[in-house]
Amino acid sequence: MRWTIKPKPKQEDINALADALKVDELVAQLLLQRGISTYDEAKHFFRPQLSDLHDPFLMKDMDIAVHRIEEAIANGENILVYGDYDVDGTTAVALMSSYLLSYYPNVATYIPDRYDEGYGVSFKGIDFAEDNGFSLIIALDCGVKAIDKIAYAQQKGIDFIICDHHRPGTILPSAVAVLDPKREDCSYPYDELCGCGVGFKLIQALGSRRGETIDDVIYYLDLVATAIGADIVPITGENRILAFYGLQVINQQPRIGFKAIIDQINKKELTITDVVFIIAPRINAAGRMKHGQHAVNLLTETDMGQALKFAAEIEKFNADRKGLDKSITEEALVQIKENGEIEGFTSVVYHDSWHKGVIGIVASRLIETYYRPTLVFTKSGDKLAASARSVKGFDVYNALEGCADYIEQFGGHKYAAGLTLLEEQYHNFKHQFEKVVKETIEPHLLIPEITIDSKITLKQITPKLMRILKQFAPFGPGNMSPVFIAENVADTGYAKGVGANGAHLKVAVVQQDSYKIDGIGFNLGDKLPLVTGRKPFDVVFSIDENEWQGTVSLQLKIRDIK
Template sequence: MNKRWAVRAKADEDEVKSLAAALNIDPVLSTLLINRGVKSYDEARLFFRPDSRHLHDPFLMAGMEQAVLRIEDAIAAGEKILVYGDYDVDGTTAVSLVYSFFKKYCHNLEYYIPDRYLEGYGISTKGIDYAYEHGFSLIIALDCGIKSVDKIAYANTKGVDFIICDHHLPGDELPAAVAILDPKQAHCQYPFKELSGCGIGFKLIQAYAEKNNIPFSEVDCYLDLVAISIACDIVHITGENRVLAHLGLQKINSNPCMGVKTLMEVAGRGTFYTISDVVFLLGPRINAAGRIDDAKHAVELLIASEEIEAKEKSELINIRNTERKGHDLSITDEALGMIDSDEVLIGRKSTVLFNENWHKGVIGIVASRLTEKYYRPTIVLTRSNGHVAGSARSVLGYDLYEALCGCSDLLIQFGGHKYAAGLTMHPENVEAFAARFEEVVSATIKPEQLIQQIQIDAEIRLNQVEPKFFRILNQFAPFGPENMAPVFISKNVYVSGYAAMVGTNHVKMTVMQDDSAMFDCIAFNQGEHLPQLKKNMPFDMCYTIEENVWKEKRTIQLNVKGIRFSE
């Protein structure tokens, strides 16, 4: 696939020089800081030294006073409280965090995860009925509920109160809950809007702890769960999320909870986890519990206090993840075949595929793979409980949620973010929906949004990549949306030593530029360049700089994102 190389506009030269002098760093690094909104020594100190003191007052969030008061009243009166959450990583970590914290102070506490296949996403009538029939008078809903107007109205007829802790965009009407915690509410003045669902749960227990003089150590012990949710729900790693992710990664790499520790062991890595490692090693395993079996297994793992139980659950989840991979690969192959054999589908600006036999638990992963392959808004649909359910993924800069709003009359329900969403519809609407979605996307997407872009932060020479430069660059982490690992371009480099194919289509090589040192490089899925690389032709490359850990040995490695041969 051809990719656009887009070099970021240069920052103000005087600002770059001033900040570089103040911090005694390479001007390239000060440029990276300025492009992230960091323009002074004090701002840089906050950026490079995230600290729990930088967390916002949780009571700045609309609804927090009411939420804490309702929980206090419930605990004092001996009411039964149900902690309710979605079945994905964000939902299960949120439930695990809130349940584990309040279990210390409330003896009438249980948790509930809806069945992905029988109940679907969000608040379910079955879940409300379960609460009513078992005497629960308060439900704390996590990572869902902001659009469940009818379900909350139904709960109110049953005498079941709701506290909604959600981070998704509200609809035009808010549910009639006792309290709603969602920074995206129009009237909410909370300074940071991009918390994960688990992050909202963290702010709730932080507020309760402050109100009840509980030490912060009883709250920050759950930051490993928050970091996992931030990584896997692909929220912005800026502001408060950056602080939470930084502190959470420290806990993952030093003293994770028992469930996370055993999951790291079955994943094959014990320490040195980055945000990327969390996404690719821990996230799929936690998700697999709900995709293939029951998401309650993920919660049981994450709240486990005994090593034997945690190991049993980790091994079970690891098996489910292996099963998930099998479904994922077979359905992806089938979906690719459907597109490649249909000229109409090939020529579209969107992808909508439906197969009633596909496993609902992996269609989101398949949608992501198809988006990566064809680079256009993609929806994968399958049968579920008499309806058709789907997962949607988007491309950089295109608002998928807005596109679905243009098709809302054909949907039973939908919800999600700019880049990922879920939806359900009646089977008879599939064909009309596919046509409408293509019509909406074609009318609103820009041509350049259909070509994958490599955003390049700065041009450097390889001899600038020395220990101090790399050490400071590492402090820009944790990386993620809105704080991605910087991408550099170096021109007229050449292979020095060797270039060879590894795996199916990856290139491993060493490169130099003029009198620089040699650098190890890995270029994933770029095997087509190998013949020219072996001829020692000069080329330009864009890349990130990372640390490669192999058998306890750490070396600098360039992760090559693109190669262009010099003219």
């Protein structure tokens, strides 16, 4: 691991903010490192307010989208709410359809089949709309690059409203309205919304025209918070407000579908991390293993008995997904070794029988072993389909643009993308991708980095500090949980490996014999020799609470040791 300590802000800025907020210097430093330098900015950060959400009509085409939906309702048209099969797409479809159905009956949902139709707007989906008399499709978390599909719908007299957050191409599709804060000509103040977030702005706008306030749509924020966490968008600005209140909804009055999932796990209060690792994989498992519509059914269900059935079904999908991703990861690791590609700049693997629903997860798993841009391919119809994942600081989307000659279709983000190509182009693509990455990646990006906020001493770790750090949540990109380094600490003789085969490291450390604190390092069991015999070491960690037999104590959640 590369340890990178963030630059310390100027001492006079730290002093000024500490004085203004009546906090100690460490807290002021952490805030300044997050771009918070005034009392007012700190107030907005610690006390997010729904009133600080932006006016949805600041988004380009919002007025047109609202007008077209109002017109459809006035004319009794059938509206199809269409979305991608992942968490962002299915939550967005659940949000938009349940909101519209609360006051208008002619609304149905459509999630494309991952295997039959692939990502985004499909010709099959448009044919379905035509066959069933839908004259307006609202597409969520997809559509901004579906030029030919939208043109096809236009020929059939079907209008499209697009709510997307992916980077548009040079040409926008000929939809009635394209809501995407990443549009070059859109001056909306915050461009990091997820697809469900853009959908929320549309229902906020629709509601405002019906005399509703933000309090009337707060109920939908559990879906938005889940999408924000799962889609790994920055938890800054407007997303921070949406996630903060969405978590409150999840913990205080979750929709029936979420309650059915939460009731199966023993957790009192869910954090954004719990949403990412407990709720999101289950919602995703539906689209991966069976069909994304199962997730929409669960998220829109209002009968608890039925929701529990749906949740049990999704639990089974998730268990199947776990087994598959484990076995495929093992096969892929063998392939990398057998092909003699351990020393390369990329990992590109392919097998025609790998399950398309888990190749994205497998790509992420491979990065845990070989830290470099990774693609996992499988057979999809008469083509090959892949999921791409990247390492911190490297734009895999741009790298794929450098391989466009060999690709049929691709889309995505800086760190995650999907693509299809013809089987005969696989080796050409693989060679070109390695070449592009080798020429453009900075070598240090191939070593995993831990970004450290500050050096501290163990005696600075107090219940008061923990109370303040908890108010930094929800954590995520742009506002990660603070990470610290303590130098020259030693174990008290308690260190041991715990868990299966001693996989995890348990320690009790002191610094200058003054203050003892326990620590746990998950998957750091191999570091045990570094800490035994009271040898001094440096430790990088976040601060955590450990509850044991009703007693809560502070502990180090260890990230690395040197």
